[in-house]
Amino acid sequence: MIYHWDWSVPISAPYLGWLMSGLAWTLLVAGAAWVLAFIVGVGIGILRTLPNRAARRFGALYVTIFRSIPLLLQLFLWYFVVPELLPASAAHWIKRDLPLPEYWTSVIGLGLFTAARIAEQIRAGIEAVGRGQSMAAAASGLTLLQSYRYVVLPVAARYVLPPLTSEFLNVIKNSSLALTIGLLELTGQSRQIEGETFHGIEAFTAATLIYVVLTLAAIAAMRALERVVAIPGVMARV
Amino acid sequence: MTIPLRLDSRNFVRDELDLVLRPVVIAIDHVSKKFGDLDVLKQCSMTVLKGEVVVVCGPSGSGKSTLLKCVNGLEGFQAGTITVAGTSVGERRTDLTKLRSQIGMVFQHFELYPHLTVLQNITLAPIQVLGRTKSAAFDKAMSLLRRVGLADKADCHPGQLSGGQQQRAAIARALAMDPIAMLFDEPTSALDPETISEVLDVMTGLARDGMTMMVVTHEMGFARHVANRVVFMDGGCILEEAAAEAFFAQPSTERARSFLSKILRQQ
Amino acid sequence: MGGIDADLIAAVAPFLWDGLCTSLELLVLAMAGGISLGAILAVIRIAGPKPLAALAATYVNGLRSIPLIMVILWFYLLMPLATGRPIGAFTSALVAFTIFEAAYYSEIIRAGIQSISKQQLAAATASGLSPLQAYRFVVLPQAFRNMTPILLSQSIALFQDTSLVYVVGLRDFMTAVSVTANREGHLVAFYLFAALVYFVLCSTGAQSVQLLKKSMVSQ
């Protein structure tokens, strides 16, 4: 087979525009999903460390469910199944009036999936702080809430920064699954260009490079953040 | 309850009558505790009077830390009662956070908060729990830091201090709450030998100033010279409770005797 | 569209079962290939000559920065071009998974080896073992113990990832379910069924890994 190279494809109209639109959707899905994942994940992760047994059980159940089903299937469940199971009026609203259903489905699916992974990191971070610290906080009369607020969480936050960096990168990469429910993010657009022009290699190369740049930028940003919040006298991560 | 009298006042001049009349600060009465199937505490009873220093010793795993943690409710227990300044610790309606705010505790591994400066470590609970103003908490913290010899380290983070310095800071942190009693759980066993004495000196000073102290330690020098009484534990039981002099002169149980001879040989 | 009855189930069961077998086949082969290639990469990064180690690092970090779907699409596009003939979705997906997962496995293996302290190596060489023997008898057995649960967890993730061959139309379990669901018009029932299957398989797998971890600690 002979392949006709044309490296101008991904940087010429309209394909450059397609790629940029894809990049924008990737960032929009990943960004919103990250916010959702962070809020839910921190909540679930904290639940898993509380003295209350029911809270811990609930947290564990959430994590098990969301980590045992492939993300692709989770997206399909949110997109095809959940609207059918809702009361008629809600289902009607989702099907008829919800703007950008693919977008919001992707955000919710990816966000709640990632939340389970973040919860595990948060739990590990809190456990790494150690029982001694919460005991010391309790011994000085701090309530559970205060000991989390002033002692446990600020220290745990520093432990979880590196693993959260890789979860953030995962969200960017996993946002590519949105193409399976019809959202043309970066990967989807590059495949679109391939279908249109048969210059798949060039299109995929462009998309791949953009992912690499996104990754490097995210890593650099998190490293900078790690340096800012580093605790004096505590050995920094190499 | 028998209240032991110190017949010999080589170290402290104490008015024996005064000792008898002192109020009980910590009363542990037939306390038993299980971890699962394991009996960790069996029918333990002891008291600490106001201004008294009681050393708790015994082999590792004998339940000393657990007993100490029961006193401020960090561990629960299944039977018996513990009263601290008239408040029953095990009772459901007891406000444990309030009780804990009145009892200082010092841990083997210091447990200073690594992300806060020494000063912030000391002022956190006074501000958040007691509602003191920042400036009041600051002044108190600085005077305590001077007392433990760390005034120049106020703005350091714990990770920048030596073990002995960290433990002195932890003592200052506990004192900042104006506790009615102090609990120490092996405060020197994680320290390098050369920094042990700086911590013991601070504790001795506290004892001199009349602080009520329950101290788990293997520092027999401290026990002999500073403690009023010594409690010996083994296998979850309090086997012996005696005046410090009497304990060191002639332990009444064989197990305490062998423990003592082992530990003194090491030191 | 009719209800779900015994006839329908009997009619679609073989197709779904084939799909599940394809998924498992992909899992086992990609695991074997990925762990082997990953081990080689890890060894190169730890002990290989500098330029080679840098190359391996680039491979690992590069692959870890792009989405798996992208990699699957890449190989689906490239394999026929490279070999000059149509090659089928299964082979191209298998190669994609092997290449992709090797990057992740190699990081686990590398971390496992490096978690064994330098003192262990020093103690072993001090007792007269050659460096190679020290690795063979002291470092690697410990490292392997430490990393086995993590390699297995990663493989559970890999099993879930095999569902992504959906984008190249390979009939794995996920794709088979999707095809059937759309053909028979029972999206809700079939997708819930698929979720149940994945949930049972993956949560059982995860629990077994936990048990293994516990039994290794208690030993």
Ligand SMILES: Nc1ncnc2c1ncn2[C@@H]1O[C@H](COP(=O)(O)OP(=O)(O)O)[C@@H](O)[C@H]1O
């Ligand atoms: N959280 C716990 N769960 C189960 N067993 C415990 C726990 N904490 C302590 N133990 C057990 O209780 C016993 C007493 O422990 P501890 O009070 O720490 O002893 P000591 O301080 O005298 O060394 C030991 O056998 C220990 O293993």
Ligand SMILES: [Mg+2]
């Ligand atoms: Mg102890």
